[in-house]
Every structure is written in structure tokens, then in C-alpha cells.
Amino acid sequence: MDIEIQLGPGSSAAKVSLASGEILTAEGGSMIAMSNDMSLTTTTYKKKKGGVLKALKRMISGESFFMNHYEPGPNGGDVFLATALPGDMMTMELNGQGLVVQGGSYVASSHDIEIDFSWQGLKSAFSGEGLFWLNINGTGKIVVNSFGAIYPIEVDGDYIVDTGHIVAFDETLDFTITKAGKSWISSMLGGEGLVCKFKGKGTVWCQSHNETSFGQVVGPKLRARK
Amino acid sequence: MELQETQDKAGFEFKFEGKPDYGYVTVKIPAGETLKVEASAMATMDTNLSMKTKFKGGFSRLFQGESLFINEFTAQNAPAEIGIAPAAPGDIDHVYLDNEAIFLQSSAFVASGMDVKAETKFQGLVKGFFSGENLFLIKCSGVGNLWFNSYGGIIEIDVNDGYVVDTGHIVAFTEGLEYNVTSVGGYKSLFFSGEGLVCKFSGQGKVWIQTRKVNPLAWWVHPFRRSRKNN
Numbered sequence: 001m002d003i004e005i006q007l008g009p010g011s012s013a014a015k016v017s018l019a020s021g022e023i024l025t026a027e028g029g030s031m032i033a034m035s036n037d038m039s040l041t042t043t044t045y046k047k048k049k050g051g052v053l054k055a056l057k058r059m060i061s062g063e064s065f066f067m068n069h070y071e072p073g074p075n076g077g078d079v080f081l082a083t084a085l086p087g088d089m090m091t092m093e094l095n096g097q098g099l100v101v102q103g104g105s106y107v108a109s110s111h112d113i114e115i116d117f118s119w120q121g122l123k124s125a126f127s128g129e130g131l132f133w134l135n136i137n138g139t140g141k142i143v144v145n146s147f148g149a150i151y152p153i154e155v156d157g158d159y160i161v162d163t164g165h166i167v168a169f170d171e172t173l174d175f176t177i178t179k180a181g182k183s184w185i186s187s188m189l190g191g192e193g194l195v196c197k198f199k200g201k202g203t204v205w206c207q208s209h210n211e212t213s214f215g216q217v218v219g220p221k222l223r224a225r226k
Numbered sequence: 227m228e229l230q231e232t233q234d235k236a237g238f239e240f241k242f243e244g245k246p247d248y249g250y251v252t253v254k255i256p257a258g259e260t261l262k263v264e265a266s267a268m269a270t271m272d273t274n275l276s277m278k279t280k281f282k283g284g285f286s287r288l289f290q291g292e293s294l295f296i297n298e299f300t301a302q303n304a305p306a307e308i309g310i311a312p313a314a315p316g317d318i319d320h321v322y323l324d325n326e327a328i329f330l331q332s333s334a335f336v337a338s339g340m341d342v343k344a345e346t347k348f349q350g351l352v353k354g355f356f357s358g359e360n361l362f363l364i365k366c367s368g369v370g371n372l373w374f375n376s377y378g379g380i381i382e383i384d385v386n387d388g389y390v391v392d393t394g395h396i397v398a399f400t401e402g403l404e405y406n407v408t409s410v411g412g413y414k415s416l417f418f419s420g421e422g423l424v425c426k427f428s429g430q431g432k433v434w435i436q437t438r439k440v441n442p443l444a445w446w447v448h449p450f451r452r453s454r455k456n457n
Contacts, residue, residue: 006437010247011317011379013437028420031410032395033381033435036388036426040410066420080381080435082395084442086247211446219450226454 001110001141009088009149014081014107016143018072024079025115026068026108034070035077041069054116069111081108085211087147090167095139098171103132105167105207110140135171144168148209159198164210170202237322237339237371246379249318250311253337253371255301262344263310263337265295270309274302296344310337312375319380319397319434320373327367327401330374334397339370367401374398378438388428394439400431 001024002017013032016024028042044055044066055066070079083089089107092099100118109115118133136142144150146167153159155173163177180195198204238261239254250269255261265279278298299308312318321328323342335344347365366372376397383389385403393407405425427433 006381007246007317007379011437013379013381015381029422031392032437033383033389033391033433036390036428038390068420080437082378082437084438084446086378086438086443215447215450218447220452222447222451224452224454225448 003091003141003143005089005091010086012082012087012089012145014089014091014143016070016079016081016108017076018070018079019076020072020074022072022076023111024070024108025111025113026070026079026081027106028066028068030081030083030107031068031070031079032082033080035072035079037073037075038077038079039071039073041071042066043069081143083107083145085147087145087207087209088150089143089145090150090205092142092144092168093140094136094142096137099136099142099168100171101134101136101142101144101168102166103134105144105146106134106136107143107145109136109142113138113140113142144205146205146207147211147214148207150205150207153204153206154202155198155204156201157199159204160195161198161204161206162210163194163196164212165206165208166196167205167207169198169204172200173202173204174199240320240371240373242318242320246317248315249375250309251318251320251336251373252307252309253373255299255306255308257301257304257306260298260300260340261308261337262340262342263297263299263308264312264335265297267310267312267336268297268299268308269311270307271299272301272306272308274304275299275306275308276302298340310373312336314375314377314440316375316377316436316438317380318373318375319382320371323366323368323370323372325367325369327365328372328398329401330364330366330398331376331396332362332364334374334376335364335366336373336375338366338372342366342368342370342372365401374434376434376436377440378436381435381437383433383435385427385429385431385433388426389433391425391427391433391435393423393425394441395435395437396425397434397436399427399433403427403429403431403433 001022004015006013006015018024044052114137116135118135144167150167175196175198177194178197241252242249244250253261279295280298344364344366346362348362380397405427407423408426410424
């Protein structure tokens with residue numbers, strides 16, 4: 001499986017080249033073009049393997065209930081994937097290590113990758129940021145997307161990232177959800193709200209922009225909805 | 227300004243900048259020659275360019291989501307440069323038509339040479355309606371330069387053995403390709419895949435696709451609007 005990110009960081013699309021026999025699993029609605037003989041199967045979890053509970057949990061994380069599985073014909077084929085909002089995409093390779101991905105950032109993965117709802121993410125469920133996470137495990141490739149550009153931060157010790165700027169992070173990192181300032185009043189008035197305080201050693205991938213903030217900039221300029 | 231980028235076939239010199247997010251094009255029009263430009267797309271120009279507004283394509287252009295007018299810019303006495311920027315931020319691309327034809331999505335036309343004929347083509351109710359796009363395509367044929375644009379990036383795909391493209395992501399395709407609007411996968415995929423309907427191209431040619439669409443952006447912003455209070 002070969003994944004090439006094109007036209008990043010603003011208009012990115014992922015070109016996934018599949019050899020015969022390889023299966024790509026992708027979020028619903030992300031395919032923009034594909035080879036003619038690519039076959040598409042829609043299930044709640046894996047190809048030939050349902051999982052309603054897993055699908056429900058994934059849906060809570062802001063992903064779609066159904067997953068699409070793309071399998072090429074005998075000569076292989078390509079699938080182009082893109083997202084709705086402007087932003088970048090990134091490919092990550094997993095060799096058994098785990099990854100936590102922000103719910104809306106998951107795009108696609110090779111079929112052997114396990115995707116599950118992260119109970120850890122529940123810590124932040126009541127934060128008002130609507131933050132839910134997915135646990136990604138296994139061996140293979142995964143594609144994530146961001147609003148704006150993606151940049152990595154190597155954490156060794158402590159580091160603070162605004163909850164709205166997290167794309168993914170290594171499972172080795174421990175975290176707590178906390179307020180940005182010393183007091184709740186300054187955190188809220190300062191507009192920083194809640195942050196994620198990471199502990200340990202690992203990488204956090206951040207997005208340069210926060211889509212909720214952008215929505216709050218644009219929304220009030222539009223005529224009120226009924 | 228130095229215009230370095232030229233294409234292989236005969237045509238006006240031009241240069242792209244800002245691709246793929248903020249693409250715009252600067253074209254050098256030789257003395258006495260004329261360029262057709264989508265109305266309101268001119269951003270900068272030399273003073274020796276004279277502009278004439280033409281009503282092209284007739285009544286059907288009203289339905290295309292395209293502005294009704296095309297402006298013609300003629301270089302008087304000496305060569306002149308014109309900077310052209312499409313309305314939506316995104317990518318811009320170019321083909322040189324050599325007695326060939328290309329179909330553009332109705333809002334994709336940016337500019338062309340005088341010998342490129344741009345006409346609206348009715349897609350047919352089924353294709354047009356289900357594609358979720360406009361009922362009309364613009365057919366550009368003849369000889370000369372053609373520039374087109376899209377919101378989002380543009381990716382060119384060589385079609386040898388058919389290709390499947392999400393209906394809303396088609397920017398352009400070459401004449402000779404056949405297409406059908408259909409669904410992908412089985413019955414379950416039809417309802418649950420989130421992929422909606424696709425265009426199945428067959429034959430040989432080229433398809434240009436766009437990596438973003440305007441509608442999902444608009445839908446995404448919607449919940450951020452203030453809600454109107456009912457008194």
C-alpha cells in the first residue's frame with residue numbers, strides 16, 4: 001500500500017495505491033475518485049465482520065457509523081481521498097505501537113489496523129470541547145487529516161496543547177485535561193478554555209488552526225438561521 | 227514582469243502563481259490579439275488593453291451559475307499583460323486545445339483564446355439532476371488556450387480503463403469519454419457508504435478532479451450561525 005499526500009497543506013488529497021489483495025478501510029464520504037474496477041463494501045466494522053457496538057462507539061467519537069472497504073481488481077488500483085474542510089493530511093506507519101487520534105481526524109487505514117473508541121477520551125467528554133478520541137492499534141498505515149497544517153511536537157516531560165489543536169498522539173503519553181490559566185476565570189476570559197497536559201515521552205501531532213474557532217469567526221457574519 | 231513558463235504548443239505565454247490554494251494566472255497577449263475572460267475575473271492589466279463586454283452563450287448561461295458576460299481584452303499596438311484571478315480560492319489549470327474539445331463544470335471557465343468556442347451543453351435531466359451539480363456543462367472546442375479553475379486543488383487523472391469520480395468533484399473531462407451517473411458498491415453502500423452517487427467514466431482520455439467542494443464548507447458553517455429569536 002502506497003500513500004502519497006498531494007497538494008498539501010491547504011487542498012490536500014491522499015492518493016492510495018493498492019496492490020491486488022490489499023484492502024483500504026476509509027471513513028464514509030472521503031472517496032473523491034478511484035479506479036474503475038475498485039470494489040466498495042460498506043460494513044459497520046471490518047470487511048466480512050460486523051461490529052455494531054464498535055460502530056456505535058466510533059460514532060460517538062464523531063466518525064461515521066459505517067466504514068467503507070476498498071479492494072482493487074487483479075491489477076491493483078488507486079483511491080483518492082479528501083476531506084470537507086481546507087487542511088492537510090498525514091500518513092503514519094504503525095508497527096504495533098498504539099496511537100490516539102482525535103475523532104474527526106481519522107480518514108483511512110489499512111485493513112489490519114484496529115480502530116476503537118477511546119475510553120480515555122471520556123476524560124475530556126465533559127470539557128465542552130466535544131473531544132472524543134479513537135485508539136488505533138496494529139501494524140499498517142493510517143491517514144489522518146487536520147484543519148490547517150500539521151506539525152509534530154516531541155514531548156519529553158510535560159507539555160500543554162490546547163484541546164482544539166490535537167490531531168493525534170502516541171499512546172505512550174499520559175494526559176490530563178486541565179484549565180489553561182491559574183484560575184478558571186482567567187482561563188475562560190483568556191479564551192483558552194481547556195488544555196491537554198501531556199506527560200511522558202512521545203509525539204503529539206498538532207493542527208495549526210482550530211475549526212471551531214474559525215466557525216465562530218464566520219458564523220456570526222451570516223444571516224441568523226431560523 | 228518576466229513570463230517564463232510557456233507551454234509546448236503554440237499559444238499565449240502565461241504564468242501560474244499561488245497554486246494550489248490561491249492560484250491565479252498572468253497572460254501575455256500579443257499585439258492585436260484578444261483574450262476571452264470570465265467577467266469580473268480580471269485583477270490587473272496593462273493600460274493598452276481595451277475591454278469589450280460580450281454576451282455569450284445566450285439565455286442558458288443564466289442557469290449555469292456563471293456570470294452572464296464574458297469580457298474580451300484586446301492588446302492595442304503592443305503586447306500586454308493581464309492578471310486573472312477566479313472568484314474562489316483554489317487551483318487553476320490550462321490546456322491547449324488543438325481541434326479538441328473539453329467539458330467544463332459550469333463554474334470552471336476562466337479564460338480562453340478567441341478561437342476556442344464555449345457553449346453550454348445540457349447534460350440531460352437524469353445526469354444533471356443526480357450529479358447534484360448544474361444541469362449544464364460548458365463545452366470548449368476549437369484551437370487555442372483554455373484556463374479553468376476550481377475551489378480546492380486540481381488533480382489530473384489519465385483515464386485508460388475507465389475511472390470513478392464523485393459527482394461533485396469533477397472539474398473537467400476530455401471529449402470522447404463516456405459517463406454514467408451511478409452508485410458504488412452494493413445496496414448497503416448505496417445508503418450507508420456516505421459516497422452518494424458517482425460518475426463512471428469509460429473510454430480513454432483525461433479527467434480533472436477537485437480536492438474540495440464549496441457546499442460542504444457552507445454546510446459546515448451553518449451550525450455556527452446565530453439562531454434567530456422568535457418573539
